[in-house]
Amino acid sequence: MQAWGVSTPYGVRASIAEDRLSWELRLQVSQSPPLADWGFRFGEAVNHLRAALDNLIVAIARQTGVTDEKQLKVLMFPICGTLREWKSRQKALSCLPDWCRQALEQVQPFQRPEHGGSLDQDLLLVLRDLDNTTKHHLQVKPDLAPQSIRHTPAVEFETEEGAAASVPPDVEVVVDSFEDGAVLLRYRTKGRIKSVEGQYNITAQVQAVTPDGRPHGVTDLLEALWEYTRIVMGHVMGAAEQAEEGPEPSC
Structure with missing residues (x-):
């Protein structure tokens, strides 16, 4: 761009x-503007961010002893907007250690009911919905943002x-x-x-339209998604480090 x-x-x-x-x-x-190329690159970046979360969970499963390839193939990082949805995922996550499931539950969007999945709210929902959208079609458009005329x-x-x-x-x-x-x-x-x-x-600002119908600057949106994905992965990895160290001795 x-x-x-x-x-x-x-x-x-x-x-x-x-x-x-x-x-x-x-x-x-x-x-x-080459919108088709930009749209492809934006969608690819979103898909890679989502895949990074999935790959993290599969890596944890492998390192903790899961060897069933069929089970690993369907294992994915859960992103749940409701408690009911989270509970429905428990069977698929049963192969993961307790500390991992607890860490995953702590970062779920349903833990923040005041958030509705928009850019300034829960970014995991935005990432999930954008990932699903970009697999089929992506709305990327150049808009004349009256931020600088x-x-x-x-x-x-x-x-x-x-x-x-x-x-x-x-x-x-x-x-x-x-x-x-x-x-x-x-x-x-x-x-x-x-x-x-x-x-x-x-x-002029090139914008992407999120599934809730609102336009956001492409680079701003990607930066926010990348940063939040990093934070979520850091939380899960922090739980992994604590699990390796074991519980603190009681007095």
């Missing part, structure tokens, strides 16, 4: 209406009266599809426009 962005694939152009009482700033896209226009009017009547400016910011010709800004005036000049800086 950075390589595409620095190649200057898009710009802007200003166009004055025929009645010269308004003008628009439109997007010019000379090179469409800086404009310093210089409008020259045909008359001084028209310029005075057009203060303050009537400006509309338009969030449109990221495609050639999309309107970014629309200025309406009460005086006839002679010419328009200026400098513009627009930041």
Whole structure:
């Protein structure tokens, strides 16, 4: 995405209406973003994060003596949004040592009932649902996030009266599809426009749509998922280290 962005694939152009009482700033896209490739890479990253959790559980099972390949093949890291769902997974997890099952239970989303599975809530649910979604289809789209649209226009009017009547400016910011010709800004005036000049800086954000229908920045979402996956794995591995050390002697 950075390589595409620095190649200057898009710009802007200003166009004055025929009645010269308004003008628009439109997007010019000379090179469409390779969404299919980005979508594939994003989905692959999500699948790898989910697989890292599954591989951790299989590794623990092997190290603690599980040798049945059929059992290992269906073993996966549980991500449960409800206690009922967690209980339904107990048979599949029965081959794991007690300390491991306890550690897994502690990180389950159902332990935090106030969380609903969105980006700012429980990320394990987001990871699970995204992983299931990306196996079938993935919604990745470039959106014009109005987080950074800086404009310093210089409008020259045909008359001084028209310029005075057009203060303050009537400006509309338009969030449109990221495609050639999309309107970014629309200025309406009460005086006839002679010419328009200026400098513009627009930041576009590539977004992924999570299963709950909300868009998030692709890199922000991946960073959050990676960090939380690391925390969850660290918790389970910490329980493994404590189990190896054994219980502390009682006084």
